[in-house]
Amino acid sequence: xxxxxxxxxxxxxxxxxxxxxxxxxxxxxxxxxxxxxxxxxxxxxxxxxxxxxxxxxxxxxxxxxxxxxxxxxxxxxxxxxxxxxxxxxxxxxxxxxxxxxxxxxxxxxxxxxxxxxxxxxxxxxxxxxxxxxxxxxxxxxxxxxxxxxxxxxxxxxxxx
Amino acid sequence: xxxxxxxxxxxxxxxxxxxxxxxxxxxxxxxxxxxxxxxxxxxxxxxxxxxxxxxxxxxxxxxxxxxxxxxxxxxxxxxxxxxxxxxxxxxxxxxxxxxxxxxxxxxxxxxxxxxxxxxxxxxxxxxxxxxxxxxxxxxxxxxxxxxxxxxxxxxxxxxxxxxxxxxxxxxxxxxxxxxxxxxxxxxxxxxxxxxxxxxxxxxxxxxxxxxxxxxxxxxxxxxxxxxxxxxxxxxxxxxxxxxxxxxxxxxxxxxxxxxxxxxxxxxxxxxxxxxxxxxxxxxxxxxxxxxxxxxxxxxxxxxxxxxxxxxxxxxxxxxxxxxxxxxxxxxxxxxxxxxxxxxxxxxxxxxxxxxxxxxxxxxxxxxxxxxxxxxxxxxxxxxxxxxxxxxxxxxxxxxxxxxxxxxxxxxxxxxxxxxxxxxxxxxxxxxxxxxxxxxxxxxxxxxxxxxxxxxxxxxxxxxxxxxxxxxxxxxxxxxxxxxxxxxxxxxxxxxxxxxxxxxxxxxxxxxxxxxxxxxxxxxxxxxxxxxxxxxxxxxxxxxxxxxxxxxxxxxxxxxxxxxxxxxxxxxxxxxxxxxxxxxxxxxxxxxxxxxxxxxxxxxxxxxxxxxxxxxxxxxxxxxxxxxxxxxxxxxxxxxxxxxxxxxxxxxxxxxxxxxxxxxxxxxxxxxxxxxxxxxxxxxxxxxxxxxxxxxxxxxxxxxxxxxxxxxxxxxxxxxxxxxxxxxxxxxxxxxxxxxxxxxxxxxxxxxxxxxxxxxxxxxxxxxxxxxxxxxxxxxxxxxxxxxxxxx
Numbered sequence: 001x002x003x004x005x006x007x008x009x010x011x012x013x014x015x016x017x018x019x020x021x022x023x024x025x026x027x028x029x030x031x032x033x034x035x036x037x038x039x040x041x042x043x044x045x046x047x048x049x050x051x052x053x054x055x056x057x058x059x060x061x062x063x064x065x066x067x068x069x070x071x072x073x074x075x076x077x078x079x080x081x082x083x084x085x086x087x088x089x090x091x092x093x094x095x096x097x098x099x100x101x102x103x104x105x106x107x108x109x110x111x112x113x114x115x116x117x118x119x120x121x122x123x124x125x126x127x128x129x130x131x132x133x134x135x136x137x138x139x140x141x142x143x144x145x146x147x148x149x150x151x152x153x154x155x156x157x158x159x160x
Numbered sequence: 161x162x163x164x165x166x167x168x169x170x171x172x173x174x175x176x177x178x179x180x181x182x183x184x185x186x187x188x189x190x191x192x193x194x195x196x197x198x199x200x201x202x203x204x205x206x207x208x209x210x211x212x213x214x215x216x217x218x219x220x221x222x223x224x225x226x227x228x229x230x231x232x233x234x235x236x237x238x239x240x241x242x243x244x245x246x247x248x249x250x251x252x253x254x255x256x257x258x259x260x261x262x263x264x265x266x267x268x269x270x271x272x273x274x275x276x277x278x279x280x281x282x283x284x285x286x287x288x289x290x291x292x293x294x295x296x297x298x299x300x301x302x303x304x305x306x307x308x309x310x311x312x313x314x315x316x317x318x319x320x321x322x323x324x325x326x327x328x329x330x331x332x333x334x335x336x337x338x339x340x341x342x343x344x345x346x347x348x349x350x351x352x353x354x355x356x357x358x359x360x361x362x363x364x365x366x367x368x369x370x371x372x373x374x375x376x377x378x379x380x381x382x383x384x385x386x387x388x389x390x391x392x393x394x395x396x397x398x399x400x401x402x403x404x405x406x407x408x409x410x411x412x413x414x415x416x417x418x419x420x421x422x423x424x425x426x427x428x429x430x431x432x433x434x435x436x437x438x439x440x441x442x443x444x445x446x447x448x449x450x451x452x453x454x455x456x457x458x459x460x461x462x463x464x465x466x467x468x469x470x471x472x473x474x475x476x477x478x479x480x481x482x483x484x485x486x487x488x489x490x491x492x493x494x495x496x497x498x499x500x501x502x503x504x505x506x507x508x509x510x511x512x513x514x515x516x517x518x519x520x521x522x523x524x525x526x527x528x529x530x531x532x533x534x535x536x537x538x539x540x541x542x543x544x545x546x547x548x549x550x551x552x553x554x555x556x557x558x559x560x561x562x563x564x565x566x567x568x569x570x571x572x573x574x575x576x577x578x579x580x581x582x583x584x585x586x587x588x589x590x591x592x593x594x595x596x597x598x599x600x601x602x603x604x605x606x607x608x609x610x611x612x613x614x615x616x617x618x619x620x621x622x623x624x625x626x627x628x629x630x631x632x633x634x635x636x637x638x639x640x641x642x643x644x645x646x647x648x649x650x651x652x653x654x655x656x657x658x659x660x661x662x663x664x665x666x667x668x669x670x671x672x673x674x675x676x677x678x679x680x681x682x683x684x685x686x687x688x689x690x691x692x693x694x695x696x697x698x699x700x701x702x703x704x705x706x707x708x709x710x711x712x713x714x715x716x717x718x719x720x721x722x723x724x725x726x727x728x729x730x731x732x733x734x735x736x737x738x739x740x741x742x743x744x745x746x747x748x749x750x751x752x753x754x755x756x757x758x759x760x761x762x763x764x765x766x767x768x769x770x771x772x773x774x775x776x777x778x779x780x781x782x783x784x785x786x787x788x789x790x791x792x793x794x795x796x797x798x799x800x801x802x803x804x805x806x807x808x809x810x811x812x813x814x815x816x817x818x819x820x821x822x823x824x825x826x827x828x829x830x831x832x833x834x835x836x837x838x839x840x841x842x843x844x845x846x847x848x849x850x851x852x853x854x855x856x857x858x859x860x861x862x863x864x865x866x867x868x869x870x871x872x873x874x875x876x877x878x879x880x881x882x883x884x885x886x887x888x889x890x891x892x893x894x895x896x897x898x899x900x901x902x903x904x905x906x907x908x909x910x911x912x913x914x915x916x917x918x919x920x921x922x923x924x925x926x927x928x929x930x931x932x933x934x935x936x937x938x939x940x941x942x943x944x945x946x947x948x949x950x951x
Contacts, residue, residue: 024287038203039196043380043430044462044867051380079196092194096186099833102841103661104193105202105380105430111194134876137867139380139431140661141844142837143875144882 008072013081021068027061028052030068031078039079039108050136053109054078060116079108082115090156091115091149100149102140109136114150122158124150180674181896184833187666188681189428189659199427201384201400202459209386209455210239211286212448213293215279216467217271220307220536220860221320222300224269224278231295232281237288240452241296243279244268247447251414254447258406258438259333260345260503261325263539265414265443271300272320272501273536274861275467280448282456305536305860309498310475312343312535319343320501320534332782333507343534345499346507348514350528350788352586358490358525362481366562370554371927372910373854374473374498376466376865377543378872381430383468384459385441387449395446396423402436402658403698404688410439411446422446425689429660433845434542435469436660437700438505466855466865471543472509473498476517476554481525486568488577490525493517495551497540499532504541507532512634513547515788518586519555520596520630520799521577526586528788536860545631545906546701549846552629553928556911560625561924570915571609571626575600579630587783589793593899595825595889599801600628602887606821607803616920619811622818623920628801629907632794633900634701636780640694641711643672643719645770647763649743649756651678653712656688656696657704662902663834664704668712670830671895675716676723676755677740694773702900705830706796707776709895714774722770723758730761778893796891799825800904802843802912808920813936815917817847823885824904828897832886835901839884842905848873850910854929 005020012035019034031037031054040063043051047062054063055077056070082089091114094100101107110133117124117132124132129150138146192198229241244266247254254265267278281292306312306320323340326333336346359365385399395415401407404424412419429436441458449456460468474497481490495517499506514530563573578596585591603626604610616622642654653672659665665685673680686693696708720740728735733747746752753761759768778795805819822843829835852871856863864870884905891899914925923938940947 032203033205037196038200041200041202041381041430043382046462046866046868048867049380079194083195088191088194095194096190099186099190099837101193101661102663102837103379103381103429103431104189104198105200107193108196130875134874137380137872137874139378139433139845139872140837141841141847141873141878143844143873143878144840145837146875 006069008069010071010073011075013077019068023069025068026064027054027066027068027071028063031063037078037080041105043105049106050109050113051106053112055112055116060113079111082111091118091153094149094153094156098145098149098152100142100146102142106136106138110146114153118154118157123154180670180680181828181830182832183670184831185666185670185680187663188669188685189665200381200430201386201398201427202381202430204386204398206386206388206455209457210282210284210452211289212280212282212445212456212458213286213289214277214458214464215281215293215296217267217274217276217278219271219300219302220274221303221305222271223303224267224271225299225301227279228297229279232292235288235292235295237283237285238292239282239284241279241281241292242266242448242451246451250447250451254414255325256410256414256439256443257327257503258505259327259330259507261327262321263502265447273538275538276501277444280444282448282452306343307535307537307857307860309473309496309533309535313496313531313533315343320536344531345503345534346510346532348511348530348788349786350515350526350586352526352588353524355490355492355525355527359481361489363484365479365481366558366565367479368558368561369926370476370557372474372550372553373928374537374540375471375543375849375853376855376870377433377435377469378462378465378867379431379433379435382460382462382465383436383440385445386455386457387445388455389449389453394421395450396425397442397446398425399442400429400436401426401442402429402432402660402700403438404690405656405695406438406698407442408690411443414443423689423691426658426687429658432658432660432699433544434700435465437542437698440468462867463865466862467538469504470500470538470540470855472506472540472547472550474550476551478554478558480558480562482562482566486566486573486576488521488523491518491523492527495530497530497532497547498535498537500535500537500539502539503532504539506540509542509547512632513551515587515783515793516548516630516632517551517555519559520579520628522579522583523586528586537857538862542700544842544845545903548629548631548903549849549906549910552627552907553910556627556629556908557914560911560915560918571600571604574628587793588789588791591797593827593889593891594797594799595887596799598887598889599799599823599825602885603801603803603821603823606823606883606885616807619809621808621810621920622806623808623916623918624803624805625912625915625919626801626803627908627911627915628799631798631903631907633703633706633796633798635778635794637697637703637707638775638777639696639707639711640775641708641715642694643712643715643772645719645723645755645759647759647766647768649754649759650682651676652684652686654686654693655708655712656693657708658688658699660699662838663831664699666834667705667830668708671709671712672716674896675713675720678743702798702902702904705898706891706894706900709898710776711774713895714776715772717772718774719770719772722772723755726762727753727758730758795893796899798900798904800907802908804912804916806913806916806920808917808935810921810939813932813939815851815930815935817879817913819881820847820879821883821885822905823887824901825887825889826901827889827891827894827899829886829888830896830898835886836884838901839905840882842903843909844873844878844882846906846909849929850913851929852931
């Protein structure tokens, strides 16, 4: 069983990179094994929990199902790409100030989804927030604080 | 600290500028968690590491006739395939468990549930290991199986185990050794006064039976362990464990090694909830790594977690005698706990929760029987509440039914019977530092109880309900801690408490910082590593803030004494009059040195340590055999009450919880923000167990073992309003008055919601969860027009 490796190149958090991937390798596997990025992580393995969320060409995908080979020529953003050096992005800041997490395992996915939501909708209602984040699960059930964090981040971003 | 008499004349002393207790500071690890950089064992890769994939039993009970691993071994890239017989070559008696030594590393001779590990395939490539595991074949001779806890307890023909094998750890299980022809692993009995006489004094006697199904923890970081041999005689285990000290002692026992050759370390856990306690994968990876002389990692899939550990399904039979005036005279409870095929910590759940089964009420006559029962289902263990939510489901549904029958307001009925501070609980232990009355009062005001309430209209009916539960913290247990001041004045806390999301790192840092006058954000908390951190019983049962918090406080106090002894010389002051604040030590004269300069004054350069140690072990009296009486059953009590407002759609049976208020006695909160999130998180987790979660079995096979078919709460499922109300009291024996809170939010959620449903539509649900189908069936039955069962 030695599947043919394929050479791909893509943009990862703003940098041009290359990778060797087998047809069955997922995006999460590639990010972890070849780039040592562990923020996107496999949990349910079925694309239901959102822990593996990665942004591909501006759209969120479930990195545990999305095949690595499809990353060829794509623009990939992971949670590790959000902060500018020491400076957290406004959504990350809001998750810290509102404590929008407990164990932290689902947090990367939530933060990426909230960024995507606020790009589309600068002032979401609580109902809009809930519907947009309904594909992300938090077993610690920090949901009330996550909703607070979204409002806080939206306020910050509207001022910018 | 040395005593000193000739105290200098008091001078005006600067009061501490701030206190760290009661501050909702952000978590220490905030930045790591929002950038995706937090360390989890999930991330770990080691040079030469092999991945293991488990081949599991497909029958609920069977004798192993043959395991064929040839095809798997021949697959290119497979390093080894290991079975239970191979394990026995290394360890003659490879059975483990915290309460009973009943669980084999890999199945030997028999399998006892669908999903039991039978063999492991190892490869450098996890895909190859998985492929190989799929090529393994096993043949079983089917044996009759038992699944229901009440049937299994009464069984006379089908036994999951040939004989009981209690571990030595708990003295009160020793008498069970060698018992045969039974599925009852533990029968706990409590008798207080005369329950029959109590029933005779009653005007009414009520009896009900309540059930809860098997549910699953589904921590989002699935259980993962890595074992790394350090030569043939030493081993490091990196594991997502809530109990590294137990892992070390149990793996050492299995291997026949002294504990100092087994090192167990953890990182942050992506949730635990009780799933990651005691031994899960650790014995398996340890044995595999020693056999193949390579590091071995096993990461479960979400599906495999359902086959590894669950929460007990229960059947609880309650009988209560009550006077016309509403005074409870007697309560009898029989509880059957479906422990699955291996005991795990089930016998402790049976006893430790069992003795509270009469509820937080002042009842003269009590009789309790609590049975830990083996069945051919996946093993059940601890899940956030250690059996309490199942019992509260029963006694608070029951209590509400009684109040309703007596036409007494449910809150007033509870208030009239509530167990108050200074009164004996059913074990005989006198209650101390328990704010039951204050919790009921706070609940009443948060629910605006007694005021007019919108009952809804048309097919949407509204109701509200309340419930209250309590729990005794587990005993006897021990925690140890070290506080180390380094040469530059920075501080590290060494403690075995596992931060699995509950915020323990931050709370321990606040406690050390409070004693030493530091900024808690500057304190580093060293994660559990049994080669480094002192013994801790485990991170479970809401015990860490109390036990480890006390140990950290004692360690910090000892470090401060040593610091003051040195500083007294440097500042030419009486050490007993020194104070700490803002990283420095001040004398009454006004002279001040930074902690770094104090240390430098004795080591003459930036070097050395000031080390304080602390060990905490509360007193305890084991309940006596037969009547379960004890004058000192627990170091502290937790009280949690819940109020729920619901809307019931009478056309579909769908229940929507619109408002969920949970009120908890938390002692003095160290970090109120973290306490609030723990209370809300516990309540919302229990909301899942109330509304949707149940592992369904078909002949022992879990048929919904995935997040696609097993519905945990998402953000759309939470109430419009979720509110945690802290009743701040004082746990006089706790660190700065604190007590545990990690489970309190779970206690009373389920019955509060069922009581609200009853209030809304007049039907009573006896079996969780409250799915639309369950509620709709009850509505139709109440209309004398029951739904016909599906064919």
